[in-house]
Amino acid sequence: MTLLTFRFAPSPNGELHLGHAYSALLNQKLAMHTGGRLLLRVEDIDTTRCTPEFEAGMFADLKWLGLGWEEPVRRQSEHFADYEAVLERLIREELVYPAFMSRGEIRAFIADSERRGRDWPRDPDGVPFYPSADKALPVKERKRRIAENAPFAWRLDIGAAMARAGKDLTWAEFTDETLSATRPVEARPQDWGDVIVARRDIPTSYHLAVVIDDALQRVSHVVRGQDLFSATGVQRLLQEILGLPRPVYFHHRLILGPDGRKLSKSLRDTGLAALREAGASPDDVRKLVGL
Template sequence: MTRPVFRFAPSPNGELHLGHAYSALLNARLARETGGRLLLRIEDIDIGRCTPEFEEAIYRDLAWLGIEWEEPVRRQSEHFADYAEALHRLIDAGLAYPSFMSRGEARAMIVEAEANGREWPRDPDGAPLFPTAERGLSSRERRTQIDEGEPFAWRLDIDAALAHASTPILWDEQGSGPTGESGRVTADPAAWGDVVIARKEVPTSYHLAVVVDDALQGVTHVVRGRDLFHATAVQRLLQELLGLSAPVYLHHDLVLGDDGRKLSKSRKDTGLAALRTAGLTPTDVTRMVGL
């Protein structure tokens, strides 16, 4: 019988806080209770914001919590070739296209459309969907702009992708979504529109890297915060398009701040290093997150 494989996958772009502690401790507990394995993955594709110092802090904080993980640790920045191979499969299948429109240009188009009475669609987070005008660019137009050095992002053509994939797209949910969804969940990737799957200078995005990593590492259980519940739809679509196995998902409750908002690295909320300096113990942290 195959042992369950869990993973904790932080980004080294800030200090870990109580929310990360909850997720890491829960993954470790579930791995221990099921006789499974626990992997640590460093999601550092954002090379502009991720630093070695924050990565070292992750190891230090997790060790302080008493969490043990298997070696070697997979660092995404060392595996761009894996993501590039998956990206080119999508491009070759006609499921991705280069988008040269800047965010400012997109905002201007959306503002103009709404001013003219058009109701612009929005994603599950409430953000306007990116315009799809560039789907229709010819191969020659695309090549000219690329050769001229125009910045661009590779976007998934959601309509073509859904036509290519088998439907319905489902996933097994052992936790629950924001409105109580659990069990066998039907994914709705169209709600996100033409998402970015790579950029000119980096051959991947979060969505693409995470599904490639989970497949290559044999991850069977993805345990993470409920804020990523709806994003699972895009990842399940990519798994279908690339022929990758789908893990079981468990989206857990978020640890919220005193103001009711989810904790944030940028706000330096309840950082583990600060709590340790203040004299708290790993037992204190485990109690604070409800485990």
Template sequence: MDTAPSERAIQPVFRFAPSPNGYLHLGHAYSALLNEALAAAAGGLWLLRIEDIDTTRCRPAFEQAIYEDLAWLGLSWPEPVLRQSTEQAAYRDALARLDAMGLLYPCAASRQDIAAAVARREEGGAVWPRDPDGAPRHPGLVERLSRTEAEALRSRGEPLAWRLDMERALARIAADDSPLVWTRFTAGGELSTVAAQPERWGDVVLARKDIGTSYHLSVVVDDARQGVTHVVRGKDLEPATDLHCLLQRLLGLPTPRYLHHDLIQDQAGEKLAKSRGSTALRDLRAEGLTPEDLRARLGFAPRHS
């Protein structure tokens, strides 16, 4: 007899979500292969998602290279691929819901404004607190705009960012009388509960001036819309999980389980990064490296034909 949908086991869903702002390197290959391997071991599937909201840095040529590099590795994925640049309506809806809760406020400050405000506060030798990414934490850096002031700026065509009021958001969570936690999982299947600390992010930007959304908001919305149950990504993104957990609670979205893997490093001990010009997969391929060579180099078993 068929089982009711509510009683069926939920199929695990993993995702690999690169940004097309440069060519993939070994670190991306490791993350993609690990997602595929863990999805296969769990009897689930993995999705490819293109996180291209940053139109100033993302390029069609880099997106095409992502497809080519992953196919060269022997990976395949369900179609169509979700591209964040086509999903702005979903992000606007999430922002509107947070705004209706009184959790957002407009911010017109530029990076130069913020840097100047930090310098003034640090003149006496004190160090202004930073978020996990190293950016100066809000609130208290610049004066908040009123809605009337914000509307006047917008009517003149001046762009605004929207920040999360962290104090109000945390007060709303506290009223739930339920701890804000997320679940860490390992490749071996072990689970542990982690207490989230989103307050270390301060009043984070959820909608940038130039793109109307942010990585943090978009990734949370997309994971929920795509039914992602397991997020596998680098350790550098582990602090962001606290913030994502908060946004998921506020928006009434499910919280996936998370695994944050070690980062591939270069000979200097630095993590590989597009911005640092790390050797791209396409360059390794041009040098004669085969997919099996790369799998062995990264610690994955050969793919059986």
């Protein structure tokens, strides 16, 4: 019998807050309830913002909460070779292309288009789609720019990738925290345009790394925040074109601040370290997040 596998996968780019506590504790609760496994993954591909100090604080917070996980912990920064191998495959299969436009050039291109009366499409986060001009560059020109160390990112050709997938994409989404029933959800990766899958200096992005890691770690259940619901469509597309297994998903409620907004690491909202220093107990945290 195959054990169900859950994972909690934070990024050490700030202090953990109540929202992280809820996600971590919910994953632990579900793993224990089903007799499954709980993995901890450190998503630290952003080598600029992720620091050893934040990682140490993260481990301290999780241990204080009483979270237990299987060893060894997978750190994404130690597995760039895994991601690079998959990126090379996407390049060979012409499913990605190098995108050279700077943020200023993108803004100018879009502004010019909007002046001409065209409404520019935006993704679910409100970010404008990347212009399609670079997809038309000849291979010789692409190679010349790369050889001259022009800044670029690898973007997924969403049209080519969806044509390769060749069918309607869905995923199975649990309807509540009991994981007793699922419903099919239509994946709409086209709502994101040509997303970044890797950068020149880092051979991956969140989307690419997460689907590779989930497959390598045999994650069966992805339990994470509602803020990532729409992004699952991109990840389902990557799973399909790469022939990776697809987990089932549950996008749980978000823990909101007193003003009703999503908690943020950058604003140090309800940080676990601060709560601990103020005398809160792990049980207090469980009550605060409704567990």
